[in-house]
Amino acid sequence: MTRVFVSRDMASVALGADDVAQAFADAGCEVVRTGSRGLFSIEPLVEVETAEGRIGYGPVGPGDVAAVLDGSHANRLGDVGALPFFAAQQRFTFARCGIVDPLSLTDYAAHGGWIGLDIARAAEPQAVVDAVKASGLRGRGGAGFPTGIKWQTVLDAPGGEKYIVCNADEGDSGTFADRMLMEGDPFCLIEGMAIAAHAVGASHGYVYIRSEYLFAAETMRQAIALSAGRVAPFALEVRLGAGAYVCGEETALLDSIEGKRGQVRAKPPLPALAGLFGKPTIINNVLSLAAVPFILSHGADAYAAVGFGRSRGTMPVQLAGNVKHGGLFEVGFGITLGELVNDVGGGTASGRPVRAVQVGGPLGAYFPPSMFDLPFDYEAFTQAGGLIGHAGITVFDDSVDMAHMARFAMLFCAVESCGKCTPCRIGSTRGVEIMDRIIEARPSPSSVRAELVEGQAGYLEKALYSRSPDRIDVSIDAQTALLRDLCDTMKYGSLCALGGFTPYPVLSALDHFPEDFGTPAPLPQAAE
DSSP states (O other): OOEEEEEOOHHHHHTTHHHHHHHHHHTTOEEEEEOOOSBGGGOSOEEEEETTEEEEEOSOOGGGHHHHHTTOOTTEEESGGGSHHHHTOOOSSSSSTTTSOTTOHHHHHHTTTTHHHHHHHTSOHHHHHHHHHHHTOBOSSSSOOBHHHHHHHHHHSOSSOOEEEEEEOOOSTTOOHHHHHHHHOHHHHHHHHHHHHHHHTOOEEEEEEOTTOHHHHHHHHHHHHHHHHHHTTOEEEEEEOOSOGGGGSHHHHHHHHTTSOOOOOOSSSOTTTSOGGGSOEEEEEHHHHHHHHHHHHHOHHHHHTSEETTEESEEEEEEEESOSSOEEEEEETTOBHHIIIIIISOSOSSSSOEEEEEESGGGSOEEOGGGTTOBSOHHHHHHTTOOOTTOEEEEEETTOOHHHHHHHHHHHHHHHOOSOSHHHHHHHHHHHHHHHHHHHHSOOHHHHHTTOOOOTTSOOTTOOTTOOGGGSOHHHHHHHHHHHHHHHHHHHHOSSHHHHHTHHHHHHHHHHOGGGGTSOOOOOOOOO
């Protein structure tokens, strides 16, 4: 009986993977459902087990069974792992995704699973924390706080009862790494949480999954039940999110688990000292916890050897939006933004020039192609006025209106604000109003586009150098000044990152694309 592998990842299912799997089953094949490998332009992907190894075909439809089985299908890919998109990756966290049956304990163990947990449990808790510190692992969902320091704080905290909480409330636009891992390799996350539990002395953990991820939640529930004996005495539960973006903030998440309305808590106390139910709590992102088994099984030095500056290890970068090759690309820190967008992503799907990319979700900054030499590194992005966040990159071509994108950021904050602090609650609403006045007062987009200036590179970011100062509506200058002042208040006065990070997309749009706000870009400096 021929054995074939078909993804059960939700993105693949949306593209028809279930119908393809059923067609192969009806043809008498043994069908193994895997996670996705992460390149969605070749989904539904089918891999056939042969004497030469697994041979991939994709995309494949339900009517292609015969052509795939006799090897004549036009979309024959060969060894999928050898494709340039995958060969260039450094897969530490996602090494098993797309390879194994996600709910097979046998498959997981055969591909290196549980080695990290066994090593951790054979060591003292402090030794495990020291290994995480030495690896340089930093939080993969926000500001990049060192994971080992957070664990050390919980380990040293007094009190008997402690908790491990996994933040799987993946709400950023263009991000899907958490979902891919939970659907494709759930035991990896469970193992990481069990290692964390041993390191700090916790006996119970929660996986807080966004409410829209029903398939991921069910996969995690099944995986938790299957692995309960393997990770005992550590016990795990799944909690579905409350449907609010703010519940991705760690303290609002804790309130939600406790059955309260998700609102941001004031700090101190830190969750590491007084978190879930008032007990010391580790709260880490899915990708942070899923990186831990590799660190323990391969050694902290092997993980720390990859990366750039203070950003060590790998980052699963998610390419989405108007991009030719959307998907997940895990690579060491230091690769440039341009390499990710143009070389890995293949530029825009529309074939038009890339005008902007947003990194870090709806609260991330917009970067123009002139900044594509920026290395993917926490410190480099901070210095450039941006953030890596969950490493989602959304690509836009030259038809995008950046003033409308800035308005969207303010509107998003207004809708998703928990309402606890004034700068976020009121500031975002006032921000939408200011943006509406700017958009109404600015020149029409057609007149803006008619005044493009061709430079030596052939494209100067829609600069309105031909516009004379007396043609600029003074009210726009006043409104943009007011908008900047508002952003400053939100950035430094908000209680959490929702209000504090909303200025990033707004200010970056103002700085890099002023022409979309009805003001001319600064004239280029003459060469000396």
